[in-house]
């Protein structure tokens with residue numbers, strides 16, 4: 002043995018020290034007090050405040066928007082705590098039990114983040130928005146109604162390290178809500194960017210939150226500008242027609258700008274080629290969640306003669322096994338919810354991955370635009386049921402949910 | 406009530422391996438995980454067209470299919486198949502030598518190339534470096550022997566592994582000096598300290614040796630498709646072995662029959678079992694999840710002696726860039742950017758808070774795998790360490806701005822030190838702070854290193870105390886707080902070792 006390393010003067014003493022490592026350790030342990038062990042950590046408590054499992058809220062006020070066919074609901078934390086803070090543009094996933102279905106729906110928060118200090122959020126619900134849930138909410142939510150909501154979610158917010166300082170927002174219908182929140186945040190000095198909103202409505206009377214938008218623009222020191230674009234009416238002070246590349250160019254500031262899009266599916270589809278004309282880098286174009294198409298059979302690659310079929314669906318959740326059926330025309334998540342099973346979901350667009358489930362057997366179709374799965378999940382039979390349509394009988398394993 | 410032989414709580418690296426081990430042994434195994442994904446730290450998340458790895462920098466001990474390292478052997482033995490990529494170099498480090506001179510060195514993998522390169526940077530270092538690697542080899546063999554359980558007389562041990570026994574109780578710095586390694590070479594060798602979260606005067610040499618040898622000799626590796634691919638490979642194998650997995654299921658309490666744990670209360674119902682392996686920090690287990698009366702004196706003292714010293718916390722900026730690595734002039738996979746190569750000073754600066762902290766590790770994943778992200782793009786991250794106090798009382802409304810400011814600083818450090826300007830090309834960005842880790846892992850203070858493996862509580866001392874710590878019947882903590890300390894490979898080894906102990910205990914207890 003060529004190498005002989007000696008650290009201390011006497012090798013044997015070192016070897017003994019090594020042998021005694023556990024005894025030395027024991028001595029340190031023995032010398033410590035036998036105190037009660039606590040596990041209360043400020044960072045973890047902060048994390049829980051920012052990201053609660055869910056929040057119980059009570060409706061304290063409702064504002065009816067008349068011809069815009071929508072209502073704004075003021076929600077307040079039932080336990081008197083502050084509401085979890087959010088970035089303007091984020092949404093809440095709202096839990097609802099409608100006729101035995103355990104569902105969730107995402108709604109953008111429409112107030113300033115400063116509301117959270119009072120334990121408050123507002124959401125603005127437009128008629129027919131999700132059909133089923135929107136109508137239910139508009140009809141049934143009253144002052145005093147209790148509602149369970151998620152923590153604030155999503156990444157549709159201004160990110161100073163990524164976005165241009167000038168943001169041109171393209172909104173349609175209830176898609177205005179995240180931008181109203183951003184406008185408030187700018188007014189309140191919470192966000193630091195300039196916002197130009199091109200807002201498409203049918204007529205002057207049907208502009209959702211028109212008054213609120215005008216007020217916040219007036220109070221934001223010139224940093225928020227609202228341009229209303231009317232498709233079915235011509236009027237002074239309003240643009241007429243649809244939001245096009247030319248219109249965006251007309252209002253876009255000089256130099257770099259980001260485009261943020263939030264609106265109904267039809268508007269988004271119309272805008273895609275228009276935005277392409279602007280020649281912006283991908284990083285400067287951001288869109289809010291798309292939802293899932295109502296007509297999956299129109300998607301490329303959808304197997305023919307499937308859309309009217311019905312399949313057997315087995316759902317495993319923990320020790321429970323449920324047998325039900327699933328329509329080919331609906332995402333699996335909907336079939337699960339119809340069966341009264343509370344399964345996890347948030348974005349309902351395929352992006353957030355919260356509904357990630359194991360497809361034990363069977364086959365599903367996922368529209369390309371909703372493909373948000375991780376690489377390894379795709380390879381290993383994990384699906385996002387919120388945007389996976391059954392094309393055979395299905396056995397699926399779903400996670401638990403904390404929205405209770 | 407549902408009944409399993411073994412319930413593994415937490416699907417972190419240690420939990421996954423432990424569950425595989427017990428399932429493989431024929432035990433009816435249930436793995437529960439509070440998140441909707443496996444892996445704990447070893448996971449991924451998507452933003453736009455990018456998929457990010459939240460934790461892994463590099464894994465040692467993977468080796469190649471022909472020349473497998475210990476990690477590959479372990480995963481192979483459990484039937485977990487992962488596609489690996491080899492990391493080309495060990496690291497580049499840009500900082501100051503302890504004598505104040507500028508350091509910008511790139512160290513290759515492979516023992517001989519490493520020695521040669523070191524001689525180039527530090528003439529006269531060759532013979533001490535050769536000794537260094539000879540010692541590392543002896544340590545590998547020695548530790549393999551010691552953990553094999555084979556008997557040997559003291560004399561035999563001393564003749565075969567004399568060096569191991571003599572250096573075994575010493576810290577890195579002392580052993581470097583004993584080997585006569587020139588100071589500048591020591592400065593370069595200390596680059597890895599942050600992977601263990603302990604500076605060179607408090608880090609046991611054997612601990613350092615195990616890791617560093619793995620990196621240099623076998624070369625480091627990365628999964629081709631983020632750590633999530635490792636974790637999913639593990640869960641799918643567990644299913645094959647007959648194990649069950651419940652996601653979004655949080656254990657809230659452990660149930661006891663006398664002094665023996667016999668079940669778990671969870672958010673998805675109560676479960677009866679013979680053995681619980683908990684991938685949870687013991688302070689949380691004892692502080693929140695078991696009846697106070699069953700906690701032994703020594704465990705209270707152990708916790709008090711550790712005094713909530715969970716080691717450094719992480720802060721990472723993940724970025725998807727809309728230019729390729731080549732276009733941005735990025736040639737290295739990992740660039741370490743400490744303020745100084747004096748690890749004791751650097752660690753102090755980190756812990757003293759954001760004002761003095763200028764530590765950073767920059768990674769560009771596409772250097773390892775050119776198509777790691779979509780064509781025309783690349784994926785990068787910058788990681789630093791933080792003191793708990795930095796994030797203790799951050800007000801919710803200030804949180805985003807605080808993260809942004811820290812990220813900005815790190816991006817500027819990269820530009821200043823390495824001349825790499827990424828700021829204009831950020832297409833996606835996600836910033837994780839200690840709060841983020843606290844949120845997803847539920848680990849104390851958002852730490853990911855368990856307890857600091859320092860001085861009296863170092864790796865060897867813990868290894869030699871196995872069985873003494875955590876004596877509760879039917880409930881064994883696993884993970885980075887255990888005998889092997891932090892890191893993916895350590896968590897794997899720990900999961901396997903403790904699971905094997907549990908299996909033995911179950912046999913002796915007559916439970917089958």
Ligand SMILES: Cc1cc2nc3c(=O)[nH]c(=O)nc-3n(C[C@H](O)[C@H](O)[C@H](O)COP(=O)(O)OP(=O)(O)OC[C@H]3O[C@@H](n4cnc5c(N)ncnc54)[C@H](O)[C@@H]3O)c2cc1C
Nearest residue numbers: 415417418419439445446460461462463656884885892893
């Ligand atoms: C930014 C960063 C960089 C890193 N770089 C590297 C690197 O390059 N190389 C390396 O080797 N290591 C690296 N590490 C460290 C490494 O990731 C960790 O040390 C290791 O993964 C920890 O594994 P674990 O099993 O101990 O714990 P964890 O990963 O914390 O897993 C514990 C699991 O248990 C779950 N859990 C906790 N409580 C409960 C409960 N009550 N009920 C149910 N489930 C529960 C958690 O959700 C989690 O999934 C890095 C870490 C970070 C954060």
Ligand code: FES
Nearest residue numbers: 347349351354387
């Ligand atoms: S709910 Fe977000 S991906 Fe399904």
